[in-house]
Amino acid sequence: GLEEYEELLKDYDVWETIGTGGFAKVKLAQHKLTGEKVAVKIMEKEELGEDLPRVQTEIAAMMNLSHQHVCTLYQVIETPKRIFMVLEYCPGGELFDYIVSKDRLEECEARVFFRQIVSAVAYVHGQGFAHRDLKPENLLIDENHNLKLIDFGLCAKPKGGLECRLQTCCGSPAYAAPELIRGKAYIGSEADLWSMGVLLYALLCGFLPFDDENVMVLYRKIQRGKYELPSWLSSSSIQLLNQLLQVEPKQRISIKELLVHPWLTQEYGCDVECHSRFTWKYDHLTACYLILVAMKASGRPPCLLSSPQLLT
Numbered sequence: 634g635l636e637e638y639e640e641l642l643k644d645y646d647v648w649e650t651i652g653t654g655g656f657a658k659v660k661l662a663q664h665k666l667t668g669e670k671v672a673v674k675i676m677e678k679e680e681l682g683e684d685l686p687r688v689q690t691e692i693a694a695m696m697n698l699s700h701q702h703v704c705t706l707y708q709v710i711e712t713p714k715r716i717f718m719v720l721e722y723c724p725g726g727e728l729f730d731y732i733v734s735k736d737r738l739e740e741c742e743a744r745v746f747f748r749q750i751v752s753a754v755a756y757v758h759g760q761g762f763a764h765r766d767l768k769p770e771n772l773l774i775d776e777n778h779n780l781k782l783i784d785f786g787l788c789a790k791p792k793g794g795l796e797c798r799l800q801t802c803c804g805s806p807a808y809a810a811p812e813l814i815r816g817k818a819y820i821g822s823e824a825d826l827w828s829m830g831v832l833l834y835a836l837l838c839g840f841l842p843f844d845d846e847n848v849m850v851l852y853r854k855i856q857r858g859k860y861e862l863p864s865w866l867s868s869s870s871i872q873l874l875n876q877l878l879q880v881e882p883k884q885r886i887s888i889k890e891l892l893v894h895p896w897l898t899q900e901y902g903c904d905v906e907c908h909s910r911f912t913w914k915y916d917h918l919t920a921c922y923l924i925l926v927a928m929k930a931s932g933r934p935p936c937l938l939s940s941p942q943l944l945t
């Protein structure tokens with residue numbers, strides 16, 4: 634019912650549904666105070682059932698993640714029947730659809746995107762999380778044609794740190810690491826590196842390295858770790874794919890080595906930046922924002938008098 638949307642409608646104009654993500658629907662909305670477009674992920678608690686912990690996992694993770702290539706969670710609104718997540722809007726849609734639309738990406742374009750993916754994953758690992766569902770469907774393109782990582786519903790923050798082993802077999806089969814599908818205990822960050830290898834292959838080739846409609850046959854192909862090398866791949870791309878798609882996790886390249894890998898740094902002349910660009914500076918801009926919010930809360934109409942320095 635509409636009364637459930639009351640709290641959301643106070644601060645946002647809500648427009649049409651723009652997508653679905655499994656057990657959620659995503660609506661386009663606009664922040665009244667700033668006019669900014671946002672994406673609102675709406676979930677019905679009853680429909681969530683045993684998926685409710687996934688939502689709590691995602692919210693807890695995203696509240697601790699603030700990075701230029703991780704989708705920003707602005708606000709969470711919980712009502713008796715629903716959970717609303719107000720998220721950064723990404724009009725460019727899924728990286729998956731972008732690759733399909735172009736058949737495959739040239740090495741230089743794949744490098745731009747893969748540097749952003751490595752930056753996001755290095756940051757997420759640095760915060761102690763493993764994503765565990767890395768795939769082009771979970772990388773969205775924003776209005777500046779930059780990537781934003783989404784869907785932290787399966788991420789894990791092991792108590793004993795990223796070095797400790799996980800048990801849950803999850804994520805999408807085609808991107809799952811051999812050790813994960815073998816059902817043995819695995820290290821989340823190492824499994825993420827394998828998925829990044831599958832992702833890089835998809836960027837450069839336009840199809841998957843391991844694929845089969847029969848999931849058991851697919852698993853055997855992943856465990857075997859052999860994949861085709863199309864003629865258009867450069868030797869440096871082949872070498873990087875080989876370092877990522879190592880069946881033995883201890884042989885696999887680490888995220889630290891990836892940040893300075895020649896394939897990623899060539900043509901850039903600099904390492905991949907993994908630090909977040911965002912820090913809450915309690916400066917004038919922050920003060921203006923918080924004052925505007927307070928004005929709104931006290932019912933006084935927020936207004937920005939002609940303040941040129943704000944627009945710089």
Ligand SMILES: CN(C)C[C@H]1CC[C@H](N2C(=O)NCc3cnc4ccc(-c5cc(Cl)c(O)c(Cl)c5)cc4c32)CC1
Nearest residue numbers: 651652653654659672720721722723724770783784785
């Ligand atoms: C795996 N796929 C199916 C998932 C779909 C889900 C809908 C997406 N989407 C659109 O359908 N239209 C445009 C659109 C624009 N901005 C978005 C911003 C954030 C999210 C978002 C963020 C998080 Cl953190 C999250 O967990 C979920 Cl589910 C969604 C989705 C957006 C979006 C595309 C990918």
